[in-house]
Amino acid sequence: MTGLFNHPKRKLRKFIENGEYEEAIQFANTLEEKFSKDPDFLFIMGSMYYILQDENKTLHYIEKVLDIDEYDLEALSLKLRVYQFLKEDDKVIDCCKKILKIDSENYEVKDILDQLEEI
Numbered sequence: 087m088t089g090l091f092n093h094p095k096r097k098l099r100k101f102i103e104n105g106e107y108e109e110a111i112q113f114a115n116t117l118e119e120k121f122s123k124d125p126d127f128l129f130i131m132g133s134m135y136y137i138l139q140d141e142n143k144t145l146h147y148i149e150k151v152l153d154i155d156e157y158d159l160e161a162l163s164l165k166l167r168v169y170q171f172l173k174e175d176d177k178v179i180d181c182c183k184k185i186l187k188i189d190s191e192n193y194e195v196k197d198i199l200d201q202l203e204e205i
Contacts, residue, residue: 095127102134110134125151129161141168157188166195175202 094117101110114131121127132147145168151161166181182199185192 095121095124095130098127098130102130102137107134107138122150123154125154125158125161128154129158129164132161132164136164136168141172144168157184159185159188162188163195166198170198178202 094113098110098114098117101107101113111134114127114134117127128147128150132144132151135143135147145165148161148165148168151158152165155161162181162185166178166185169175169177169181179199179202182195182202185195186199189195
């Protein structure tokens with residue numbers, strides 16, 4: 087069990103997988119300074135807040151990931167989903183275009199973009 091403490095991101099994921107969000111948030115607060123430039127940690131945090139339906143915190147963490155790597159497909163996809171939920175079509179279109187620059191064969195994103203551009 088001590089090995090788990092040597093891998094704090096693994097422990098954080100475990101809290102989230104078990105639905106222990108309060109514990110995850112408390113634990114993450116102790117890690118945030120150390121992992122403030124770690125895109126994996128930031129993405130985990132953004133994903134957790136997405137599950138908790140906190141769009142602002144999701145975007146906060148996802149933007150930090152994208153500041154580190156503007157071409158992170160997972161972060162762009164999560165950002166796309168948040169903006170879809172918020173019905174911010176212009177931002178959805180921007181996300182779609184960025185994703186398609188990286189993955190031109192992403193048919194789901196192509197469909198979303200086609201639907202929005204028809205409006």
